[in-house]
Amino acid sequence: MRTRTTIGAADTGAVVGFVDVAGARRRFVGAAGCVVLALPVLIAASSTILAQTVPQYGDDVHLGVASCASSTCHGAVDPLDGTTVLQNEFATWQKRDKHADAYNLLFDDLSQRIARNLGLDDASTADICLDCHADNVPPERRGPRFQLSDGVGCEACHGGSERWIGPHTGGERTADDGGRAQHEENLALGLYPTSDPAARAELCLSCHIGDETKLATHRIMGAGHPRLSFELDTFTAIEPAHYRVDDDYIERKGEPNGAEVWAIGQAEALEQVLDLVVSRKYGQTGLFPELFFFDCHACHKPMSAARWQERASLGLGPGVVRFNDANLIMLRIAAEAVDPALAKTIAQRGRALHKASQQGAKAWRDAAAALREATAEAIATFERTTFDEPIMRRILDGLVQEGVRGEYVDYVAAEQTTMAISTVVEAMSAEGDLSDAEYGRFEQIMNDLYAAVAKDEQYRPSVHLKALKRIATSGS
Numbered sequence: 001m002r003t004r005t006t007i008g009a010a011d012t013g014a015v016v017g018f019v020d021v022a023g024a025r026r027r028f029v030g031a032a033g034c035v036v037l038a039l040p041v042l043i044a045a046s047s048t049i050l051a052q053t054v055p056q057y058g059d060d061v062h063l064g065v066a067s068c069a070s071s072t073c074h075g076a077v078d079p080l081d082g083t084t085v086l087q088n089e090f091a092t093w094q095k096r097d098k099h100a101d102a103y104n105l106l107f108d109d110l111s112q113r114i115a116r117n118l119g120l121d122d123a124s125t126a127d128i129c130l131d132c133h134a135d136n137v138p139p140e141r142r143g144p145r146f147q148l149s150d151g152v153g154c155e156a157c158h159g160g161s162e163r164w165i166g167p168h169t170g171g172e173r174t175a176d177d178g179g180r181a182q183h184e185e186n187l188a189l190g191l192y193p194t195s196d197p198a199a200r201a202e203l204c205l206s207c208h209i210g211d212e213t214k215l216a217t218h219r220i221m222g223a224g225h226p227r228l229s230f231e232l233d234t235f236t237a238i239e240p241a242h243y244r245v246d247d248d249y250i251e252r253k254g255e256p257n258g259a260e261v262w263a264i265g266q267a268e269a270l271e272q273v274l275d276l277v278v279s280r281k282y283g284q285t286g287l288f289p290e291l292f293f294f295d296c297h298a299c300h301k302p303m304s305a306a307r308w309q310e311r312a313s314l315g316l317g318p319g320v321v322r323f324n325d326a327n328l329i330m331l332r333i334a335a336e337a338v339d340p341a342l343a344k345t346i347a348q349r350g351r352a353l354h355k356a357s358q359q360g361a362k363a364w365r366d367a368a369a370a371l372r373e374a375t376a377e378a379i380a381t382f383e384r385t386t387f388d389e390p391i392m393r394r395i396l397d398g399l400v401q402e403g404v405r406g407e408y409v410d411y412v413a414a415e416q417t418t419m420a421i422s423t424v425v426e427a428m429s430a431e432g433d434l435s436d437a438e439y440g441r442f443e444q445i446m447n448d449l450y451a452a453v454a455k456d457e458q459y460r461p462s463v464h465l466k467a468l469k470r471i472a473t474s475g476s
């Protein structure tokens with residue numbers, strides 16, 4: 001068993017490079033960085049995950065990043081040995097994590113322009129910006145050391161620390177094993193379960209897609225906001241990770257599997273969008289529905305592109321505004337590898353949603369509700385499943401086959417597929433399922449796939465497909 005080199009990349013010396021090429025997220029991992037673990041037994045994923053509200057909407061007071069950052073807590077300069085956690089999380093976050101800068105960028109030219117176009121006084125004081133670019137809890141939930149300027153700080157993800165910081169820093173606690181019981185006690189006191197894939201997805205997606213309270217609507221995009229794209233496992237790795245999956249991590253939290261994180265992330269993303277589709281606020285917004293739900297590039301591409309071709313899963317003719325179904329395609333592929341009957345339901349309901357988008361508001365919302373039920377079932381199914389080598393190989397194969405069938409004519413699907421392939425390859429490598437030679441071949445193919453999706457407006461499906469087909473012939 002090998003740990004994923006991507007996890008724990010933060011200042012731990014693992015051989016990892018993440019390069020941001022023209023807006024595309026890519027990650028390369030040197031196989032040499034893999035660490036062999038001596039742990040003999042595989043511990044099941046965390047048992048007691050408490051249902052929790054995303055930190056922004058919880059009841060706990062947020063004490064501020066300064067409360068976490070002392071040198072004896074999480075403010076060490078370098079990772080410490082012999083402790084359960086790295087303790088240099090603050091340095092990683094402050095120096096390398098874009099979340100630390102999320103508030104500051106509300107003062108830059110682009111933000112000021114977006115604000116002006118929207119008729120806002122100032123992006124740095126507007127809740128619609130702060131809700132995603134800072135830990136914008138209401139004033140009564142801000143402790144004395146809380147600062148909005150910390151941006152997306154520790155407690156925006158880990159939960160207001162009011163109740164857990166005491167026991168957590170060595171005060172009175174019942175469990176004192178330094179391990180799982182202690183971690184579960186923290187969870188009971190309001191620590192957000194970030195290690196649980198579904199809970200993590202809900203957390204990240206509340207900002208990386210948005211929810212009913214905060215959404216980067218087409219109006220906000222139209223004012224100049226960049227398009228959002230997200231894949232849970234990739235984004236967890238490139239945040240970058242400020243934790244290391246080692247023996248004691250696995251003891252406390254279970255061993256993460258990237259393919260499972262990916263699959264659950266896809267189901268959660270689709271669910272989040274479908275919730276918005278059926279919501280009163282965004283479900284019906286005048287003559288045109290909220291354009292956020294639709295494929296941006298269905299409208300935003302040159303007319304001369306002449307790219308249209310039939311897609312089996314869509315069942316729509318040319319010249320139609322399409323629901324952005326990248327997450328739906330990914331979910332179908334994940335389900336196919338795990339539970340083909342479920343995949344069939346998802347495919348049918350997905351097609352029905354596309355069809356309903358041409359019929360009217362009620363048909364559209366009903367179809368969204370039906371598909372949403374299937375996403376909930378998919379999440380439960382994935383949580384029960386061990387994503388072993390045969391499943392991961394089926395996913396990889398599915399990702400390639402969908403391309404061959406012409407499902408990636410749209411940019412968003414190609415972008416998601418590229419992140420998906422890298423995630424599954426990483427997960428297989430972490431499990432020791434790939435030989436060095438196989439891994440090396442994938443690295444070359446990944447380069448070409450990432451290059452093909454580097455710029456959305458220059459995406460050419462044929463170039464992407466050519467790279468994709470090499471996976472089919474590379475013996476995996």
Ligand code: HEC
Pocket residue numbers: 105106110111112114115118123126128129130131132133206207208209210211214215216220225226227228229
């Ligand atoms: C639903 C959450 C959400 C809302 C609402 C939102 N943003 Fe963002 N914003 C994001 C995310 C997430 C990113 C990062 C996108 C990425 O790189 O994938 C981002 C990126 C940006 C960027 C580009 C940053 C860069 O590094 O290039 C700017 C500028 C920005 N937002 C300004 C604003 C302003 C101004 C507002 C208010 C009008 C706003 N945002 C509202 C979530 C949001």
Ligand code: HEC
Pocket residue numbers: 065068074084085086089090091093094099152153154155156157158193194195196200236239242243244249253
């Ligand atoms: C964008 C969300 C996000 C922010 C911001 C964030 N974290 Fe994390 N953190 C995570 C995720 C995801 C994990 C990995 C899952 C897990 O182990 O719970 C994690 C893991 C951890 C761990 C667990 C390590 C282990 O071995 O169990 C610690 C400690 C930690 N973070 C501290 C911090 C501190 C301190 C800050 C602020 C300086 C911070 N985090 C900011 C998301 C975040």
Ligand code: HEC
Pocket residue numbers: 098099101102105131132133134135152156157200203204205206207208232234235236237238239
């Ligand atoms: C409170 C809102 C919020 C939450 C919660 C949140 N993010 Fe973000 N995230 C943002 C914003 C805003 C940005 C853009 C910051 C910037 O560009 O400076 C961002 C940027 C990122 C980036 C950098 C993207 C790029 O283009 O380089 C990654 C990676 C990321 N987030 C991962 C995550 C993960 C993983 C989680 C969940 C564990 C998460 N985020 C939770 C708001 C959030």
Ligand code: HEC
Pocket residue numbers: 218221222223224225226227228291292293294295296297298299300321
């Ligand atoms: C149904 C077609 C349609 C879809 C789908 C659509 N848009 Fe638009 N978009 C438009 C129209 C129409 C305008 C207004 C153009 C104008 O004002 O000249 C626009 C304007 C914009 C602008 C401002 C361009 C400018 O000239 O300043 C941006 C940026 C933008 N959209 C981004 C997006 C993103 C991101 C998505 C996907 C989430 C998206 N759009 C989905 C039709 C669409």
